[in-house]
Amino acid sequence: MAAISEDTNLTIPLKNILGMIALTAVATMAYFSIESRLTTLEHSVDMTYVEIKSNSEFRILWPRGQLGSLPADARQDMLIEGLERDVVELREMQDRVHELTIRIGTLEALFDTKNSESTN
Known part of the structure; x- marks a missing residue:
């Protein structure tokens, strides 16, 4: 090498x-x-x-x-809240109407009994 x-x-x-x-x-x-x-x-x-x-x-x-949230979401939320308030008011009105119906029915029953007593 x-x-x-x-x-x-x-x-x-x-x-x-x-x-x-x-x-x-x-x-x-x-x-x-x-x-x-x-x-x-x-x-x-x-x-x-x-x-x-x-x-x-x-x-x-x-x-x-x-x-x-998006502006559209905020608007929808406001509309939903308004509808919820309307539903609550309608339920309260429904309760009042039901109560008045009961009172009117009671008054009619009393009136009918007085009329039937006075005709007898």
Whole structure:
């Protein structure tokens, strides 16, 4: 085996040196392309995670009313409250009408008994 020292000469054809330089350049470009693609994908995954998290918060908090409401919702709520008040008033009126019907029935019964006594 030959001794290797500082003075050892090595001859490589120019074609091989250019090939090695081209291979190194291609490998470097491929590495940075893959690294760039990985960075893009990681960023995309992070952004998707943020969107999913905020969607989950929205899905949970919106029905509870903890995120506010739309103007249409506020208007509907006011209309519903008005209808509830109307229903309460109608029920009270229905109770009064029922009570008056009972009183009128009682008065009619008393009137009929007095009329029947006075005709006898």
